[in-house]
Amino acid sequence: VKNVRVKALAQWVSDVTGNRNGLVPLPVEASARRFYRTTLGERSVVVMDAPPDTEDNAHFVALSNCFRHAEVSVPEVLASDLEQGFLLVEDFGDNLLERTYGLGQDDKVLGLALAMLVRIQGISDPIIPAYTTERFTAELGIFRKWVLQDLIGVSTVPFDDVIDFLVRTCDTQPKVTIHRDFHCRNLLLKSNGTIGAVDFQDALVGPISYDLASILYDCYYQFSDATIETSIARYLQLAREAGHSTTDDEEDFTRALEITAVQRQLKAVGIFARLKLKQDRASHLENIVPVMRRVCELMTKHRELVACAKWLETTTLHPIRDAVARLR
Template identity: 35%
Template sequence: MPPAASAPRLDRLRHWFAARHGLALEACDPTLAAGDASFRRYYRAGLPGGETRILMDAPPAQEDSRPFVAIAEAWEAAGLPVPHLYGVDLEAGFLELQDLGDTPLSAYFDDEASALAWHKRAIELLHRLQAAAPTEGLPAYDAALLGRELDLFPDWCLSWLGLPTPPSWPALRQVLIDAALAQLRVAVHRDFDAMNLMVQGKTLTLIDFQDAVAGPPSYDLISLLRGRYQRFDAATFAAFVDDFRERAQAEGRLPADLEAATWRHQVDAMAAQRALKVLGIFCRLTHRDHKAGYLARLPHFLDHLRDSLAGLPAHGDFRAWLEGDFAPALSAALAREGVA
């Protein structure tokens, strides 16, 4: 949202917050705390006693806040760490939330030991989420949604690069969908990323969960392990994946007879699906939504795609196309855009 368009809404947000707390308007001076890839903006506002709150501005014409509110209430009732909702005006698109500070999990990835320790904490939270969060009321992560996400890759990434969809694409696309649908259903955050896990002391809190669905247990795991900040070596990644399977089987979230090799195939397929989706989304954010900084992340997710496809040896034709056609075209396009 451009600043000129946000100014009237910020003034309305000030009036709303002031009225809620019986404050003089001049005492309300929200400051921008964060924006994201959507039209939502987050502001920090103070109360007379020194407590602060986060005010979400989600313009109703662009953002439907009802899923966020419903999920926040359901997950809080289930004992999960989510920001408390103090006030909601869905018609205006204003929410008043608990202030969780400014420190996301990604701030703790300075060294390998710290990154590993915090990833273990995050996976512990993921186990809690899958065990406690209800799936009732969540949209299904079905074949149609999985397919729409995959199609972001040819529709936005390949079209930007001027590349035709390779002949090997339909077969890979179907295998990735089938592998996701073969898994049991749990509540899926759908962006279980280190930017969406806020740190207070040693506690992690979930944010940005409005797109949650009922879907495969592997999705949030690979959102974390093959996200925007880390690229683990094969042995470390495999250890995380195997440990997750063993606990999820013990707790009944994965079938007791699920073999390690089958689970790893499902994880790699899910990771490939997400990497392809992200490559498409980042191109769309750049070229349709005019948001900066996303092209620079494309090589990182290309590496994630390579790692994921390494576990899917039956799709050698697509891997050959990726290296022979896609990777050089991407490098050339980024050079033209001035992206290092």
């Protein structure tokens, strides 16, 4: 089936671009989509294979237009066959933010990302659905099932006790449009020095701290406490200037941000484990243990989460590390 699909894709690309230069595969990400590079005239473009049975491609196109209209730089869709799930999109290059971190320009790069984040929060469009409490709960269920039950086989009781608190903290924040996967592998520095975002198709209207939690408590990079603190202050200033309804109390906001980061990172660890256990994709195994350690650190800062953090540290961290080592 896969070969038939690749052949059909190559034929479609050839028809659209008028060239037979072939498709150069790009690194696999944590979804059902596959990406390739080819050329359209003189320019490099990205080919997206997004199976329509799992991907809502019409929504992707609509969101691309919506974000670009709001001056948020996401790839323009240049051609599409939505029925087959084939799209030709603008190429933002390979300079992921991940590659720019730690080289002495973190402040500058984060400044660009924060400015984009605030622009995204200013988008208001009925095509963007709400982040529901059911969805928050289901996401924590991914960690519960794929890590606690399937990866290491332990009782979930201490974790179950904090689910309502995590969901409530996420859900009671002011709501804005969020990218929802706003991290260093979905943000790129373009050749003109501006920043671009990819993987925006899951955008929702959700907690105001969510995208900030994604970038500052990134699963793929750890910032210093000082950088995080400065970035929170910078974000709050930008948000106030943009007229977003954040709190004036930096301490309250930071508390909500950290608890939102816990919810998000637990979901991510669950997805990383599921990728291996369900699809035999080991691409994100190496991130599981470092992210779990950071989750425990963040949890211990909040009294409602301390007991669960202690339980995770004493009961689950070693078995998780052993299970990951076995699976690699």
